[in-house]
Every structure is written in C-alpha cells, then in structure tokens.
Amino acid sequence: MDVLRQLQSFFWSKRILLFLSILCLALATALGLIYPNLLRVLIDDMITPRNFEGVPMLALTVLGVVILKSSLQFLHGFFGARLGNYLAYRLRNACYEKLQFLSFRYYDTAKTGDLMSRLTGDLEAIRNFIGFGFAQILNMVLMVLFGSIMMFSINWQLTLITMIFMPILVMVALKFETQIHPAFQEMRLAMSSLTTAVQENVTGVRTVKSFAREPHEVDKFSIRNERYKTNQIFASSLWAKFFPIMELLASMSVILLLVVGGRLVIQEELSLGELVAFFSLIWYIIGPMWNIGFHINNYTQSKASGERVLELLNQPIDVQDTEDSIVLAPEQVKGHVSFEHVTFAYGNKIAAVTDINLDAPPGTVIGFLGGTGSGKSTIIQLLMRAYNINSGSIKIDGMEIKDINIRSLRSQIAAVFQETFLFSSSIRNNISYGLKDVSMEEIIRASKLAKAHDFIMEMPLGYDTIVGERGMGLSGGQKQRIAIARALLKNPKILILDDATSAVDMETEHEIQSGFQEVMRGRTTFIIAHRISSLRHADEILVLNEGHVVQRGTHDELIRVPGQYQDVYHIQYADHIAREQQAPGKQVNS
Ligand SMILES: Nc1ncnc2c1ncn2[C@@H]1O[C@H](COP(=O)(O)OP(=O)(O)OP(=O)(O)O)[C@@H](O)[C@H]1O
Numbered sequence: 001m002d003v004l005r006q007l008q009s010f011f012w013s014k015r016i017l018l019f020l021s022i023l024c025l026a027l028a029t030a031l032g033l034i035y036p037n038l039l040r041v042l043i044d045d046m047i048t049p050r051n052f053e054g055v056p057m058l059a060l061t062v063l064g065v066v067i068l069k070s071s072l073q074f075l076h077g078f079f080g081a082r083l084g085n086y087l088a089y090r091l092r093n094a095c096y097e098k099l100q101f102l103s104f105r106y107y108d109t110a111k112t113g114d115l116m117s118r119l120t121g122d123l124e125a126i127r128n129f130i131g132f133g134f135a136q137i138l139n140m141v142l143m144v145l146f147g148s149i150m151m152f153s154i155n156w157q158l159t160l161i162t163m164i165f166m167p168i169l170v171m172v173a174l175k176f177e178t179q180i181h182p183a184f185q186e187m188r189l190a191m192s193s194l195t196t197a198v199q200e201n202v203t204g205v206r207t208v209k210s211f212a213r214e215p216h217e218v219d220k221f222s223i224r225n226e227r228y229k230t231n232q233i234f235a236s237s238l239w240a241k242f243f244p245i246m247e248l249l250a251s252m253s254v255i256l257l258l259v260v261g262g263r264l265v266i267q268e269e270l271s272l273g274e275l276v277a278f279f280s281l282i283w284y285i286i287g288p289m290w291n292i293g294f295h296i297n298n299y300t301q302s303k304a305s306g307e308r309v310l311e312l313l314n315q316p317i318d319v320q321d322t323e324d325s326i327v328l329a330p331e332q333v334k335g336h337v338s339f340e341h342v343t344f345a346y347g348n349k350i351a352a353v354t355d356i357n358l359d360a361p362p363g364t365v366i367g368f369l370g371g372t373g374s375g376k377s378t379i380i381q382l383l384m385r386a387y388n389i390n391s392g393s394i395k396i397d398g399m400e401i402k403d404i405n406i407r408s409l410r411s412q413i414a415a416v417f418q419e420t421f422l423f424s425s426s427i428r429n430n431i432s433y434g435l436k437d438v439s440m441e442e443i444i445r446a447s448k449l450a451k452a453h454d455f456i457m458e459m460p461l462g463y464d465t466i467v468g469e470r471g472m473g474l475s476g477g478q479k480q481r482i483a484i485a486r487a488l489l490k491n492p493k494i495l496i497l498d499d500a501t502s503a504v505d506m507e508t509e510h511e512i513q514s515g516f517q518e519v520m521r522g523r524t525t526f527i528i529a530h531r532i533s534s535l536r537h538a539d540e541i542l543v544l545n546e547g548h549v550v551q552r553g554t555h556d557e558l559i560r561v562p563g564q565y566q567d568v569y570h571i572q573y574a575d576h577i578a579r580e581q582q583a584p585g586k587q588v589n590s
Pocket residue numbers: 108346347352370371372373374375376377378379
C-alpha cells in the first residue's frame with residue numbers, strides 16, 4: 001500500500017476518474033444482484049402458481065437491467081482506461097525526466113535493458129492495476145458484501161452452512177499469494193537481464209563479431225533465458241495447483257447447498273425460488289474467491305513493478321544545485337580554472353586522483369599526459385562536476401564550482417571525447433546539438449575549422465545526411481571531427497579535448513590543431529593526449545601516474561629532465577632524435 005500511496009500523487013488530480021470508475025462498477029454489480037431476485041419471483045410468483053400475466057413485465061425488467069448494467073460496465077472501462085493512461089503518461093514523463101537529471105554515478109552502474117523494462121513492462125503493469133485492477137478488487141469486496149446480505153436475508157442458517165468452506169478458500173488464496181509474489185519479482189528481474197543481454201549484444205555487435213564470440217553470447221543469453229523459463233514454469237505450476245484446489249473447495253459449498261437447501265425446500269422451510277436464487281447468489285461469493293488469486297497476482301505484479309519504477313524515481317541525485325547556486329553570466333566568464341588539493345575516489349575504491357593542484361589563467365592551455373587509468377579523464381570529469389570531489393576545491397574565476405548552477409557551468413564548457421556519440425539525426429542537427437538559433441554559416445565555419453566540411457559535402461545529402469545510431473556509417477575520425485565542430489560551435493570559455501584527435505591521422509590532427517590555435521585563443525583549454533605532438537604547445541603539461549601529478553612544466557622543460565615525459569618523447573620522436581644526433585652541434589629538441 002505504501003507503493004500505492006507514493007504513486008497517488010501521479011493520478012490524484014484525476015481522482016474523479018477513479019471514483020467514477022469504481023462507482024460504475026459497484027452499480028453494475030448491485031444491478032447484477034437483481035437477477036437472482038427476478039428468478040425467485042419468476043419461480044415463486046409465476047411458475048409455481050401458474051400465473052403467466054407478469055412474465056412479459058418481468059422480461060422487460062430483465063432487458064432494462066441488462067442495458068443499464070452494460071452501460072455501467074462500459075463507463076467503468078472508459079473511466080478506468082483514461083485514468084490508467086493518464087497515470088502511465090505522467091510516470092513515463094517523470095521517469096524520463098529523472099533519467100536526464102540522474103548523476104553520472106548512477107549511470108556508472110545502470111543497465112540500459114533494465115531501465116527500458118522499467119519504462120515499458122513495469123509501467124504497463126501499473127497502468128493496468130490503477131486503471132482496472134484496483135476498482136475490481138473493491139468490486140470483489142462489494143460482491144461478497146452485497147451477496148452475503150441478500151443470502152442472509154433469505155435464510156441465515158443456510159448461508160452460514162454454505163460459507164463453511166470460505167475461510168479455507170481465503171487461506172489457500174493467501175498462501176498462494178506469498179509464493180507467487182517472489183516468483184513474479186524474480187521473473188521481472190530475469191526479464192530485465194534478458195533485455196539487457198539483447199541490448200548489449202546489439203550495441204556491441206561489432207566487438208562480438210570481431211572476437212568471434214557469437215557462441216559465447218548465445219550461451220550467455222541461453223542461461224538468462226533458462227532463468228526466465230524456470231521462473232515462468234514455477235509460477236505456472238503454482239497457478240496450475242491453485243485452480244483445481246479452488247474448484248474443489250467451491251464445489252464443496254455447492255454440494256452442501258444442494259443437500260441442505262434441497263432438504264429445506266422439501267420441508268417447506270424454503271421456497272423453490274429462494275433455493276434457485278441461493279444457487280445464483282452463492283456465485284457472488286465463490287466468484288470473487290475464485291478470482292482472488294488473479295486479483296492478488298495482478299496486485300503483487302503491479303506492486304513489484306511500482307517498487308521498481310519508484311526506486312528509479314526516488315534515486316538520490318548526488319550532484320545537485322544548491323538553493324542559492326550562482327548562475328554565470330556568459331559574457332562575464334573569463335575561464336580562470338584552478339584546482340587546489342583535489343582528491344576524488346569513485347565509490348569506495350581507492351582515490352582515482354590525489355592532491356591535484358593546477359592553475360589555468362584565462363586562455364591558457366593545459367596538457368595531460370599519463371598512462372591508462374592514471375586519472376586524466378577523471379580530472380576533466382571533475383571540472384565538469386560530473387562527480388562531487390572528496391576534498392580540496394575546484395574554482396572557476398574564483399568561484400567554487402559546487403556553488404555554481406550546474407547548467408550554467410556546463411554551458412561554459414565544451415568537451416570532445418575519444419568516443420563520439422552522434423544522435424540518429426542529420427549531421428547539421430548533430431553539430432548544432434543543444435544550441436538555439438544557429439545559422440548555417442556558423443555550422444559550416446565550425447565544420448571547416450574541424451576539417452569536417454569537405455567530407456560532409458561529399459555525403460549524399462551534405463549537412464542533411466542522417467547518421468544512424470552512434471553515427472554508424474561514419475569513420476571514427478569523421479565522427480570525432482563532427483564532435484569537434486559541435487564543440488567549437490558552442491563557443492565555450494573552457495574547451496576540453498579528451499583524446500579528441502586520437503582517431504584521426506597525424507596529418508589531419510595537425511590540420512585540426514592549426515584550426516584549434518585560432519579557436520583556442522581566449523579560451524582555457526585542457527588537452528588530454530597520448531601524442532606529444534598534441535601537447536607540445538601547452539602552457540603547462542601535467543604528467544600523471546596512478547592519480548598523482550608526477551611531473552609538470554612546459555614541453556621544453558620536460559624533455560630535458562629524465563622521467564615519464566622524456567621516455568614518451570624518446571619513443572615517439574625516435575627517428576627525429578636520431579636525425580638530430582647525426583647532425584652534431586644541434587640540440588636534441590622538438
Ligand atoms: N566511472 C568510473 N567508476 C569507477 N571507477 C572509474 C570510473 N572511471 C574511471 N575509473 C577509475 O579511475 C581511475 C582513473 O581513470 P581515468 O579514466 O581518469 O584514467 P585515464 O588516465 O583517463 O585513462 P585512459 O587514458 O585510459 O582514458 C582508473 O583506475 C579507473 O579504473
């Protein structure tokens with residue numbers, strides 16, 4: 001019920017639909033109770049005394065009741081569907097909005113398939129329950145209540161006798177519930193792991209094929225499919241046992257009614273019409289008991305689904321704006337970045353970066369060099385406030401970034417990553433992503449700077465060419481150049497190039513960088529690169545090892561001192577150095 005209470009806020013403004021739906025169903029049920037009475041009248045007042053006169057009137061009454069009952073049932077469906085759809089619509093929007101604002105930390109462990117199944121299957125289960133299931137459970141209670149009252153009013157002793165088996169029926173249904181609920185939860189988990197397997201396989205199809213891992217992937221899927229199947233079979237076998245037991249218990253009540261009721265009619269303590277009415281009414285009690293399993297199942301499934309959707313909606317967002325966060329005025333931002341004793345660890349692991357200090361006055365270029373996992377990208381993520389730091393401070397123009405409004409902070413930063421994500425849209429839209437009122441001239445200018453214009457013009461529809469999911473159909477270098485154009489168009493105060501030219505050849509890199517010289521002017525730029533050639537013009541280069549800055553200085557300073565930078569330089573410039581050494585008198589330099 002706690003789940004229901006939490007979901008309430010999503011449909012409460014349309015509660016009138018819920019009330020109308022329940023009311024219509026309750027009225028339809030109440031009308032249904034007229035049938036047994038009409039039967040009793042037909043037998044006792046017309047058939048037994050052989051009085052045919054009232055029969056046409058009785059038939060008309062039945063017709064009227066049928067029409068009214070059908071109309072009420074239609075209205076119940078109509079209002080229920082509107083309510084369910086309204087709720088699902090709001091929940092879908094809320095979930096999607098939440099996904100937009102969840103922190104990077106959440107996405108570090110989130111599984112796409114699992115999220116998809118929450119937004120589809122789970123939402124559907126909630127929609128069904130709030131739209132129909134809930135009203136039907138209430139209706140079930142009303143049926144039992146109305147039915148019992150009528151039966152008691154006819155003959156209370158007979159009612160008590162026929163109800164002897166009802167508590168057992170309820171007990172069986174409740175026991176069933178305690179077993180089926182975990183089974184359904186397990187089934188949902190199994191389904192989301194299946195979806196995840198499919199999604200990952202489709203996304204990573206190139207990797208799978210290049211490693212010829214298809215058989216392994218098939219096995220992995222089979223194991224998950226097996227888990228789903230086992231759960232399905234377990235749940236089905238529970239259902240299979242449940243129905244015959246319920247039927248047996250229900251039949252006991254009918255047999256009792258037959259024996260005791262028949263005797264009462266013979267003893268003239270009960271009229272024939274009343275006995276027939278009783279037979280009809282007993283189903284008002286047995287029916288709900290019979291369906292209690294279905295309703296309980298519906299309820300538990302939706303409850304499990306509700307828990308999963310709410311779990312997403314209640315996820316804490318660890319990187320958030322403070323109440324009085326500072327909104328940067330773009331024209332006043334200078335782009336002075338400083339890190340003071342910054343230490344940060346992902347989760348409970350050891351620190352990814354420790355005691356980082358740097359000062360980047362506006363317009364300077366800072367380079368990062370270091371082995372895999374040395375913490376270069378982490379520093380950049382921290383500057384964008386993807387995560388909150390554990391200690392130290394990061395400032396822009398003297399303001400702590402944790403005090404700056406996140407949107408306005410990120411709007412001053414443009415980043416190009418090693419891996420480029422392109423939306424399935426036109427190249428033009430991909431370049432102008434997130435920007436309003438951008439002219440075609442500006443897009444072309446940025447593309448030319450990023451050395452992307454020529455290959456875009458060679459494509460069938462030029463800038464209107466649609467690139468598929470993750471930019472399929474483009475080479476890695478082409479995707480990177482589009483990403484660079486996108487970053488340049490944003491005209492940021494702070495530019496981040498995280499291995500941004502790794503996928504282009506040396507010549508193109510050189511060309512792009514000469515373009516960068518122009519666009520980097522006046523912007524504080526952070527370059528992560530494995531190639532010394534990308535870093536040599538930086539005002540300061542930080543060499544990282546296991547999250548620590550082990551060397552810092554300009555290119556000219558660093559190549560002179562023994563250390564990691566010099567080692568990398570020697571490897572990358574071996575030919576050049578050899579040539580320099582063959583020409584005596586010349587200094588070994590870049
Ligand atoms: N999202 C994450 N969750 C947990 N640990 C992470 C995450 N990202 C990076 N790490 C860890 O933090 C450390 C630094 O990683 P980082 O990505 O900053 O290195 P890097 O120098 O950029 O490496 P590369 O050159 O390979 O990109 C590594 O030990 C890495 O395993």
